[in-house]
Amino acid sequence: MNTPRAMSGAEPVLLPPSGVLASLRRVVALVHRYVYLLRSSGVRLVELIYWPFLQMLTWGFLQKYLAETTSPFIQAAGVLIGAVLLWDILFRSKIGFSTTFIEEMWSRNLGNLMISPLRPYELVAALSLWSIIRLGVSMVPVAIAAYFFFGFNLLSLGLPLAAFFCVLVLTSWSLGLISAGVILRYGLGAEELAWSLAFLLLPICCVYYPVSVLPDWLQPVALALPPTHVFEGMRSILLHHTFDPRELWWALGLNAVYLAVGYATFSWFLSRARINGTLLQLGE
Amino acid sequence: MNDVSPNLQGENGAGRDLACVPVMVRGLTKRYGPVTAVDHISFTIEPGTTVALLGGNGAGKTTSIAMLLGLIMPSAGEVRVFGADMSRNRYGVAQRLNFQSPYVDLPARLTVRQNLKVYAGLYGIANAAERIAYIAEHLQIEALLDRATGKLSAGQKTRVGLAKALLNAPDLLLLDEPTASLDPDTADWIRHKLQDYAAERNATVLLASHNMAEVERLADRVILLQAGRIIEDETPKALVKNYGRDTLEDVFLDLVRGRAKPAPKPEHPPADAEPEQARRAS
Numbered sequence: 135m136n137t138p139r140a141m142s143g144a145e146p147v148l149l150p151p152s153g154v155l156a157s158l159r160r161v162v163a164l165v166h167r168y169v170y171l172l173r174s175s176g177v178r179l180v181e182l183i184y185w186p187f188l189q190m191l192t193w194g195f196l197q198k199y200l201a202e203t204t205s206p207f208i209q210a211a212g213v214l215i216g217a218v219l220l221w222d223i224l225f226r227s228k229i230g231f232s233t234t235f236i237e238e239m240w241s242r243n244l245g246n247l248m249i250s251p252l253r254p255y256e257l258v259a260a261l262s263l264w265s266i267i268r269l270g271v272s273m274v275p276v277a278i279a280a281y282f283f284f285g286f287n288l289l290s291l292g293l294p295l296a297a298f299f300c301v302l303v304l305t306s307w308s309l310g311l312i313s314a315g316v317i318l319r320y321g322l323g324a325e326e327l328a329w330s331l332a333f334l335l336l337p338i339c340c341v342y343y344p345v346s347v348l349p350d351w352l353q354p355v356a357l358a359l360p361p362t363h364v365f366e367g368m369r370s371i372l373l374h375h376t377f378d379p380r381e382l383w384w385a386l387g388l389n390a391v392y393l394a395v396g397y398a399t400f401s402w403f404l405s406r407a408r409i410n411g412t413l414l415q416l417g418e
Numbered sequence: 419m420n421d422v423s424p425n426l427q428g429e430n431g432a433g434r435d436l437a438c439v440p441v442m443v444r445g446l447t448k449r450y451g452p453v454t455a456v457d458h459i460s461f462t463i464e465p466g467t468t469v470a471l472l473g474g475n476g477a478g479k480t481t482s483i484a485m486l487l488g489l490i491m492p493s494a495g496e497v498r499v500f501g502a503d504m505s506r507n508r509y510g511v512a513q514r515l516n517f518q519s520p521y522v523d524l525p526a527r528l529t530v531r532q533n534l535k536v537y538a539g540l541y542g543i544a545n546a547a548e549r550i551a552y553i554a555e556h557l558q559i560e561a562l563l564d565r566a567t568g569k570l571s572a573g574q575k576t577r578v579g580l581a582k583a584l585l586n587a588p589d590l591l592l593l594d595e596p597t598a599s600l601d602p603d604t605a606d607w608i609r610h611k612l613q614d615y616a617a618e619r620n621a622t623v624l625l626a627s628h629n630m631a632e633v634e635r636l637a638d639r640v641i642l643l644q645a646g647r648i649i650e651d652e653t654p655k656a657l658v659k660n661y662g663r664d665t666l667e668d669v670f671l672d673l674v675r676g677r678a679k680p681a682p683k684p685e686h687p688p689a690d691a692e693p694e695q696a697r698r699a700s
Binding site: 144145146147148149150151152156159160162163164166167170171174175237238241242243244245246247248249250251252253405408409410411413414 | 448450455480481484487488489490491509512513515516517519521522523524525526527528529532535536537538539540541542543544545548549552556566582585586587
C-alpha cells in the first residue's frame, strides 16, 4: 500500500500515507481549503481588517486626547496603540484558530475530514498555520495605518517584537485548542466560547495598565499568564527603554505548559466526541 | 500495522491473512447510557462483495457504519478493516476507504474542483488534476466543477459527494443512504455507477439503506438490523424465498412488524402426506 499505485491515466497515484512529507502534504491541503474559503468572499476579507482598524483608530484618538490634556510623555511612548496592536495579535489569532475550526462544523465537513487520513495533530497544525496567515492579512495593513495616522511604528519595539509575537500567538493557540475541544464535544451551542474565552484574559493580563495596579492576591495569577509579560515588556521598552529578556523566557516556558494543556484538552474532548457519537451529529 | 492479527480464526477458517479481509466485526456493541444502539453484532465481509445493512429508523445502521469508520468508539467488541483495528490504528488503512453520507457535506462556499483538490491532497493523490478530470467525466460533473458546491441541486450534490468518495479509488466504500431524497432517474443512475465501480475494481461496498429496490439490485448479501441486533444475514433472493414473499420490501415489513417467519415449504410433499381434501373429509 505504501508504494504508489500507478496504472492507467485515470488511476489515482497514491503517495505513502505516513511520514513527515505526508503530514506536510495534508496540512498544506487543508490550508488550501482555508485560502479558497477566504478568496470566495470579499466580505470576509474586509471583515478581517475592519475591526482591528476601528479599534486602532479609537484607541489612537484616545491616546492623542490624553496626551493633549495630561501627559505628552504618553503620546511619545505610544503605549495605548502598542497595547491595542499587541492585544489584537492575541485576539485575532485566537479567533482565526477557533472560527476556522467552527467553519468545518458549520459546513458539516468534519465527518469527511475525520475519516480521511488527516491526523488530529495535522488538523491542529493547519489551524495554527492558518491563524498566522490570517493574522498577517489583518494586522499588517492596520499596523501600517497606525504609522500613518498616529506616527506609531510597531517595529520600534525592535527585536523583542518577534518574541512578543511568538508568545501571544502561542497563547492564542492554547486558548483555540481548548475552545475547539469544548465545541467539538458540546456542539455549536458552545460556539460563544470561541469569541469570549480570550476576553477572560483581558483584565488579568494587564493589557492597558501595569501589574502593580492589580490587587496583591491577583498579581501572581496575572504573572502566571504569558501575555502579561509581553505587555509589561512593551511598556518597559516604550516608557523606560529597557527590556528584561528573562521575562520572555519565563513567558515562553509558561506557553509550553499551556500548549500541552490545550492539546491534551482538545484530544480528550475529541475522544469523548468519538465515545458519545457526536462527530456525525454536530449542531446545536 | 502492529495490531493486525496474522490469521482469521473461527467461522471463516484459520490461516487467512486478516489484511485481505475488508471488514471483520466481532461482538460490536454501542451503548449510549441506558440505550443500546448496536447490540453485539458480528459479521465478516468478503472482498469484492456488496453488503447492505438494512433496517428501520434507529436500527443501528448509521452507528455501525460510523464505528467501522472510526468516527464512533464501540462500547465493546472489535472492528477490523483490512486487518487494522479501527479503534487504535485506523490511519493505517484510511487511504483505502472512503465514505458518503447525507449526514456530511462538502464545504458549500468552495467550488467542486476546489473541494476535490483539497481531498486529493488529504488522500495523497499525486495525479490530482488528472484523477479529478477522469472522475468528473465518469460522473458527468464536468460542467459543475467551477460552481460553488452549496449552489448545486440535491442530485448534483450526491454526484459530487460520490466523486469525493471515489477520488482515491477506495478498496472499501461505505455508503449511508446513497440515493436518499433523489428522484428515481438520478437514483437509478447512481446505482448504475456504483455497480460499475464495484465490478470494475472488485471493490467491497457496504451500504446502509431503507430502499429495498436499491438493496435488491446492488447487494450480494443483506444484513437486517432491528433494535441494534442482526435478525437476518442472507442473500436477497434467499430472504425472499425463506419468507415466502415476492419482494424484499414484504420481508422487511414482516420483520419490522414482528410477523413470524413462515415454516419453509417442502419442495415435494412426503409420500405419506394425506391429501388436504381427504383430511378435511375425515
